[in-house]
Amino acid sequence: MGRLFQSEFLKLRRSSIWLLIFVSPILSLVLGLSELSEIGEFEQHQWTATLGIMTISHAILFLPLLTGIFSSFICRYEHVAGGWKQLLSLPVSRRNLYIVKILIVSLLIAATQILFILGLFIIGWMKGYPIEIPWGTISTSVFGGWLACMPLIALQMFASVAWSSFAAPLAVNVIFTIPNMLIVNSERFGPYYPWSQPFLMMMPNSAENFGALNVSIETLFIVIFGSLILFLGTGLVYFLRKEI
Amino acid sequence: MSNFIIETNKLTKKFGSSKVVNNVNLQVKKGEIYGFLGPNGAGKTTSIRMLLGLARPTNGSVQIFGKDIKKERLSILKKVGSLVEYPSYYGHLTAYENLEAARLLLGATKPRIDEVLAIVRLTKDAKRPVKGFSLGMKQRLGIATALLGNPELLILDEPTNGLDPSGIIEIRELIKSMPKEHGITILISSHLLSEIDQMATQVGIITKGQMIFQDSILKLRAQSTSKIKLTVNDAEAAWKSLLTHGYRTDFNQNKLFIENGSDDNVAEIVKSLVQNNYSIYRVEEERKSLEEIFLELTGLEGGL
Numbered sequence: 001m002g003r004l005f006q007s008e009f010l011k012l013r014r015s016s017i018w019l020l021i022f023v024s025p026i027l028s029l030v031l032g033l034s035e036l037s038e039i040g041e042f043e044q045h046q047w048t049a050t051l052g053i054m055t056i057s058h059a060i061l062f063l064p065l066l067t068g069i070f071s072s073f074i075c076r077y078e079h080v081a082g083g084w085k086q087l088l089s090l091p092v093s094r095r096n097l098y099i100v101k102i103l104i105v106s107l108l109i110a111a112t113q114i115l116f117i118l119g120l121f122i123i124g125w126m127k128g129y130p131i132e133i134p135w136g137t138i139s140t141s142v143f144g145g146w147l148a149c150m151p152l153i154a155l156q157m158f159a160s161v162a163w164s165s166f167a168a169p170l171a172v173n174v175i176f177t178i179p180n181m182l183i184v185n186s187e188r189f190g191p192y193y194p195w196s197q198p199f200l201m202m203m204p205n206s207a208e209n210f211g212a213l214n215v216s217i218e219t220l221f222i223v224i225f226g227s228l229i230l231f232l233g234t235g236l237v238y239f240l241r242k243e244i
Numbered sequence: 245m246s247n248f249i250i251e252t253n254k255l256t257k258k259f260g261s262s263k264v265v266n267n268v269n270l271q272v273k274k275g276e277i278y279g280f281l282g283p284n285g286a287g288k289t290t291s292i293r294m295l296l297g298l299a300r301p302t303n304g305s306v307q308i309f310g311k312d313i314k315k316e317r318l319s320i321l322k323k324v325g326s327l328v329e330y331p332s333y334y335g336h337l338t339a340y341e342n343l344e345a346a347r348l349l350l351g352a353t354k355p356r357i358d359e360v361l362a363i364v365r366l367t368k369d370a371k372r373p374v375k376g377f378s379l380g381m382k383q384r385l386g387i388a389t390a391l392l393g394n395p396e397l398l399i400l401d402e403p404t405n406g407l408d409p410s411g412i413i414e415i416r417e418l419i420k421s422m423p424k425e426h427g428i429t430i431l432i433s434s435h436l437l438s439e440i441d442q443m444a445t446q447v448g449i450i451t452k453g454q455m456i457f458q459d460s461i462l463k464l465r466a467q468s469t470s471k472i473k474l475t476v477n478d479a480e481a482a483w484k485s486l487l488t489h490g491y492r493t494d495f496n497q498n499k500l501f502i503e504n505g506s507d508d509n510v511a512e513i514v515k516s517l518v519q520n521n522y523s524i525y526r527v528e529e530e531r532k533s534l535e536e537i538f539l540e541l542t543g544l545e546g547g548l
Binding site: 003015085 | 297298299300319321322326329334337341345346349350351393
């Protein structure tokens with residue numbers, strides 16, 4: 001599996017797609033810098049408030065979209081010129097290959113999240129926020145956002161493996177992501193909509209918290225883990241049976 | 245355990261209701277160059293994809309090195325190099341990186357990359373992105389990838405596609421040398437009989453999904469032995485006269501045919517005819533070419 005990772009990284013490094021990890025953190029940084037000049041009065045909430053503002057575009061729009069773009073890209077160079085055929089005539093387990101592909105996308109999302117916090121720190125440093133950084137809140141938000149992306153990655157990987165077209169899985173992703181702006185605000189549907197989860201997990205101080213995460217235990221287990229298992233399982237079974 | 249490197253048992257693949265591969269029993273012995281011959285769309289590539297575990301058979305089984313591909317795919321594929329249909333490559337990587345991506349998975353050594361690049365004469369272009377390669381160069385890269393893991397079995401699907409004449413000769417010589425030098429077994433598919441004829445020791449001919457001939461190339465060639473055709477004034481009487489003198493000929497369409505006749509034999513028959521006052525108009529040799537045998541075996545559609 002280690003060699004599979006190395007091989008996949010080689011292919012990824014030479015395509016420029018990984019540069020996209022910078023887009024959302026930079027945009028969020030700009031948003032956080034520009035819109036928040038009057039937060040100064042609530043000194044103890046400066047970090048949290050900035051994080052909240054930055055989260056909006058990042059988690060509602062960019063994270064879900066990025067899961068799709070990365071998944072599509074990582075499958076694209078296999079679809080284009082017989083990559084699947086060659087890869088699977090080598091001594092490679094289909095299951096491991098599928099899992100490595102998913103792990104690589106999740107690492108790209110993790111890198112995005114780390115750059116996102118760096119953005120927050122830059123804002124804090126420029127605006128002179130208090131030295132006591134609320135580590136708990138920030139790490140919960142960033143880790144939660146990453147975790148909430150996992151089912152989306154699993155679903156997008158399924159779509160990207162199944163369709164040799166590059167645009168089709170992305171279109172599906174966009175169709176599900178756009179209504180997000182409405183659904184995250186809905187108390188009834190929000191908790192059950194997989195595309196809303198990155199935002200709900202990242203937004204600090206939601207009403208109901210489970211443990212260290214920003215959502216309720218039902219949401220966490222039913223929606224996030226449930227959909228992860230469902231999407232990952234279906235995708236994997238499909239890929240194991242797929243005729244190349 | 246059988247002594248076959250590849251053995252399929254009633255291999256069948258259905259797409260919908262049509263059987264693309266139908267009850268194929270392919271048998272390849274160690275050290276052979278097995279020519280897998282058939283017109284376009286006969287089921288060659290589909291069979292090869294099942295051999296490699298890329299597609300699953302509707303029925304029947306595939307054994308490679310005496311192991312079932314369904315159960316021991318990974319350990320089999322470690323010792324198999326393949327090139328299926330058109331060459332596969334990552335356009336955004338250089339030739340070297342393409343081989344490196346495969347090398348990591350095969351566990352081959354790094355110097356082996358330079359070796360295979362040299363074998364297919366791509367050393368000079370190794371640092372160029374493959375998307376700028378010509379079809380022939382991509383094909384060479386595909387062959388290099390197939391050779392990368394020092395395989396014991398090579399499965400090459402139409403390997404000379406897109407190569408120029410000198411490239412074809414080079415690859416042909418390379419393929420011919422491998423069983424001798426490294427004990428590699430090779431299965432090579434083609435729709436061109438002439439190509440198989442120049443390399444193969446065994447031949448399997450498939451058409452419309454069915455294996456219609458499988459034997460050594462010598463047996464196939466034996467079917468192309470020549471006949472001597474005699475045109476005489478009264479063929480039937482001449483035939484009877486020859487029989488009474490102890491010469492066996494075939495009488496067909498008012499002509500006499502001598503099969504497998506030696507030169508002396510032919511001379512004696514002619515002499516006997518002349519002595520019995522038959523007029524001989526023509527003595528011709530009729531030879532069926534391998535191409536004709538192939539077309540005869542595969543039916544008319546194969547000729548198109």
